[in-house]
Amino acid sequence: MILTITLNPAYDLIYWVKEIEQKGETQLSRAFRTHSSAGGKGINVSIYLASVGMENIAMGLIGGHTGRAIKRSLREEGIVTNFTWISEETRSNVAILKKGQEGNPIEVNSTGPEISERVLDQFMDQYETMLHRASFVVLSGSLPPGVPKNYYRELADRAKEMGIRTVVNTGGDYVRPAAEAGPFLIKPDIRERKAVMGEELTNSQSIVDAGRKMLDFGTEYVLLSHGLTGDILVSKDNIWELEANREELTIRNRVGAGDSLIGGIIYQIEEGKSVPEAVRFGLAAGMASLEVYEKICRDASLVQAQLDQISLNELGDSLK
Numbered sequence: 001m002i003l004t005i006t007l008n009p010a011y012d013l014i015y016w017v018k019e020i021e022q023k024g025e026t027q028l029s030r031a032f033r034t035h036s037s038a039g040g041k042g043i044n045v046s047i048y049l050a051s052v053g054m055e056n057i058a059m060g061l062i063g064g065h066t067g068r069a070i071k072r073s074l075r076e077e078g079i080v081t082n083f084t085w086i087s088e089e090t091r092s093n094v095a096i097l098k099k100g101q102e103g104n105p106i107e108v109n110s111t112g113p114e115i116s117e118r119v120l121d122q123f124m125d126q127y128e129t130m131l132h133r134a135s136f137v138v139l140s141g142s143l144p145p146g147v148p149k150n151y152y153r154e155l156a157d158r159a160k161e162m163g164i165r166t167v168v169n170t171g172g173d174y175v176r177p178a179a180e181a182g183p184f185l186i187k188p189d190i191r192e193r194k195a196v197m198g199e200e201l202t203n204s205q206s207i208v209d210a211g212r213k214m215l216d217f218g219t220e221y222v223l224l225s226h227g228l229t230g231d232i233l234v235s236k237d238n239i240w241e242l243e244a245n246r247e248e249l250t251i252r253n254r255v256g257a258g259d260s261l262i263g264g265i266i267y268q269i270e271e272g273k274s275v276p277e278a279v280r281f282g283l284a285a286g287m288a289s290l291e292v293y294e295k296i297c298r299d300a301s302l303v304q305a306q307l308d309q310i311s312l313n314e315l316g317d318s319l320k
Helices: 041-051 064-076 117-133 151-161 172-180 204-215 257-270 275-290 300-307
Strands: 002-006 010-017 021-023 026-028 031-039 056-062 080-085 091-098 106-109 136-140 165-169 221-225 230-235 239-243 311-316
Touching: 002 041, 002 117, 010 064, 031 041, 031 064, 041 056, 041 064, 041 136, 041 257, 056 064, 056 117, 064 080, 080 117, 117 151, 136 151, 136 257, 151 165, 151 172, 165 257, 172 204, 204 221, 204 230, 230 275, 239 275, 257 275, 275 300, 275 311
Parallel strands: 002 056, 002 136, 010 091, 056 080, 136 165
Antiparallel strands: 010 031, 021 026, 091 106, 221 230, 230 239, 239 311
16 A cells, blocks of 8 residues: 655646736736646645556645545545644645746745644654555655654654655755655655755756765665656666657646656556666656646556657666
């Protein structure tokens, strides 16, 4: 069983617009397409896993009308939920995608409600109980106010003590504490700043150097993006470079594509594939999600079409 943890979930609202006009004192636009769904990075992973028939349990912190809508949406997807309830309203996030610029959305993300120590203690009790059923734990997204920056490290440590593999996908100040737990795989989120562990990610060598810093803590694999259509996978003994064909790509929605990548990796590892091949499939799942209006691509043929165009090159233990 796979556990996905989303401590700062959201209800996602996505709007596609042709243009944003200045109407007097107001910038006005009318959406020609909209999409709304339960969101947050771990929740998106749960939705992907459910779409390929993998049982999983979504955990996290939810509250209010928005929280109930998220829970109902996931139940309709066939996802088992074990959320910890809070008294505050769960946040909503907005993405605006301008026609012709869908690869560069305008995103407005709420910070999220303040979380009390009592709620965190309750969540930890639920989490430790669910670990007895888990083969993988996914820790994804930002942490809401009130949650210590090293909380992912604590969650990863608990899983590691029980021999459970952990995948972490987070960014900013949360990356280093999570890496210090030595998870199975970590994919830093570098959408806001192209830097990890003090390394500015300017080229392939700097990406590998940042990855090696995280390996020093006992992390087994580090996956870092070097563009919209490529990734570098680093382990203690090897480096792999993955590259997709961007020329054949029509971007319709970038929201959730990275979470499809994580879901695809876990799906393939659970199916017995090697980590590099699983990452190759995950990149294909992420690329296919870029091509659909919904956050998660459910069309296996689109994923296969992308997979056929992704190269996986083994570089040994150093860049050539």
